[in-house]
Amino acid sequence: MVNFPVNCSRPIEDLQQLDGSNYGVTWRNRLLLQNCKVPRSECTVPSELLSARLNIQSCDSKKENISCYSDASGDYFDYRNTGCGTVMSSILIGMDMKNSSPMFLEFQMIELAWGLEGDCACHEDANCTNIFLPGNRNGFRCRSKDGFIGDGFRDGDGCRKERSKAKHLHPRVWIAVIVPVALSVLVLCSCGAYYRLRNSRKAQPWIDGQLEQIPRTTYREILRATDGFSEDNLVGTGSFGSVFKAHFHGENTIMAVKVLNLQQRGALRSFLDECRALRNIRHRNLLKIKTACSSSVHRGNDFKCLVFEFMTNGNLHDWLHPENYDQQHQTKKLTFIQRLNIVIDVASALDYLHNYCQTPIVHCDLKPSNILLDEDMSARVGDFGLATFLFDTSSNSWSNQISAALKGSIGYIPTGVQASTRGDVYSYGIVLLELFICRRPTDPMFHENLDIHKYVSMALPAHVMEIIDPILLLAEEEKNMIKQDQLATRMEEYLLSVLEIGLTCSASSPRERMPINIVLSKLQAIKKSFLSRI
Incomplete structure (x- = not known):
């Protein structure tokens, strides 16, 4: 309501x-x-x-x-x-x-x-209700059957049995049960303390029952897989730790290990929040967690890490802003359709987090370095260390806001002190603009009276081709073997439509920002139109 x-x-x-x-x-x-x-x-x-x-x-x-x-x-x-x-x-x-x-x-x-458009696609333990969506379109809703919990959708959280409540027992029965159990627990705790001292170097995986097929690992295996956390395997460094490429020989798999710097204030909270957020979400455009481990090593020092699937094409930031400029001209060229697919993938991930999770989740730190690319150049959103759960979105549903500390990265967060789905949409709009014009929101050319939003807004519509990333045009020219003047005529309409969506998403007023599900629908329509004219 x-x-x-x-x-x-x-x-x-x-x-x-x-x-x-x-x-x-x-x-x-x-x-x-x-x-x-x-x-x-x-x-x-x-x-x-x-x-x-x-x-x-x-x-x-x-x-x-x-x-x-x-x-x-x-x-x-x-x-x-x-x-x-x-x-x-x-x-x-x-x-x-x-x-x-x-x-x-x-x-x-x-x-x-x-509701969702189309024919019923509910879990076998859910009931389906056929409805008419706005515009008199056929649609459906799913609802878990009695005794089950979850969103009920076949491609969503599905259904799982609800834990039954304990029956009330007579006090004498409780006494008869509790006394021997307490003695048994005391013995087991003593044995456990001895076992823990003996195996202090072994990792204790943070495994949740809802995470399926999670490989158990130890600190020693992680140490060996990263070659002693060698700099040659260092992929990147963030606010709360470093990411290493890890080769697990036993399973012959390559993974990414995010090692937390627990000396950094907020790192432990970030670790716990990320575990909490990732254990209950599954989507093709979200980075998949494999396991999360905690161990005491080196004179009792704590070690904590997250293990993810490894993204062979790195992150979007490195594609847009490589350290070696010549390398960009040689290899890192993103075509229009590749960039469009990336923003569609990211919008799909945000739509899932905002609208289809049992408790809506706000990412709070969307930026190019947190968008990973797999071998097929499909985008995955990662780094949920600042994620926020929206436990009550009904109090001000015009903007879906809750009181929270300001989170995110400079240039990608809107003005204000609240975490909200509209805040994620703002970050998304800035990322979209950056992706197509290849300018960071913190670029030296921007100042108090000129930001990336205003820069693009001033150029549209007459000068849209003058601000587009020249590498995009070069990639299209090489792919389609046509001259840039012909290319500009063909591309201008679609580039203008995409940038207008980016401007709407990054509007200063939260009420003016487009909901992410509408963003996704509009971008998919642009892609369909573009491909039909190739």
Whole structure:
């Protein structure tokens, strides 16, 4: 449910912010409209009740000037043809699902519902409900059956059995059970302490039951796989540690090992937060964790690391800004379609985190160095050390914000002190602009009165080809064997559309930023159109 306070001058077009391809306003809402060409009479609300429950003193609150509109023709609300200019507020009708009778009224609230387009694709332990999505499209919802938990979707979290609650036992039974168990635990603890001292150099994997097929490893194996954490295997260094390339000979696999620098303030919290975030999420565009280990080594010093799948093509930052400029001209050339696929992959990952996790997750540190590329140049979002869980998104669902400390990297975080899905969208917009013009948001050319957003905005639409990364045009020229003047005519329309999405995402006002699911839909449409004209 969304807070929808009284506003006497709110244009009815503002309701578009509550509409998307997969969600919208439900039939249980009653809209209070004004400035109608013809008064609406689909529902009736006594003016005395409105005056008592709503703060409408500043509005024209005469009964004949307020229309109550409802729509029970489908799953979603169609308000576009009401003929009214302003929407003052809304009333949500609570229903008794057994006999469909009204049970309560929620004033100044709007209920949203969602679904996925297409035929049912639910888990075998979930029930599927066919619905009509906005635009009268066929869709469905999934709901776990009794005794199961999870989102219910076949390609999502699925369903798993809910743990049964312990039955109440007589106190005498508890005493008879607890006393021998306590003695057994005491003996086992003594044995465990001895075993731990004897095997202090062995890693203790941070394995969660929901992580499948996680290889168990030890500190010695990690030491051997990285050749003693050799600099030759050093892939990169971040705020809280270093990443090494590791060759596990026993399984003949190459992985990436992120070793935490526990002397750095916040490193341990980052480690725990990343374990917590990664153990419950699975998506093709998120970096897959293999295991997380903790051990005491070298005179009792703690050692903690995360083991990930290794991305053969490194990170996006190194493709855009290689240390050797000549190397970029020789090998690191990203075509338009490769760059478009990367931003689509990243948008897909964010859409999953924001809209399809059981508890929405905000990444909080999206930037090119945290976008990894596999052997097929598919993008994976990694580094969840600053990730934040949105436990309650209903308190201010216009911006999906919660109170949290400012997180992220300079240039990629919006102004403010709150972590939110709209903050992730801002970071995404900056990354998109950087990917297509190949300029960091911290480039020396930018200053107090000129940032990357304003720079691109000033160039559009007339000078779009002048700010595009020349390496992109060179890559397209070599790939398609056509001259740059012909290439510019062909590419300008698509580049303009992509950069406009980047500008909308990186708008200074969170309300102006496009939701990530709409971003994903628009980028996929651009890709489809581009490929159809090749």
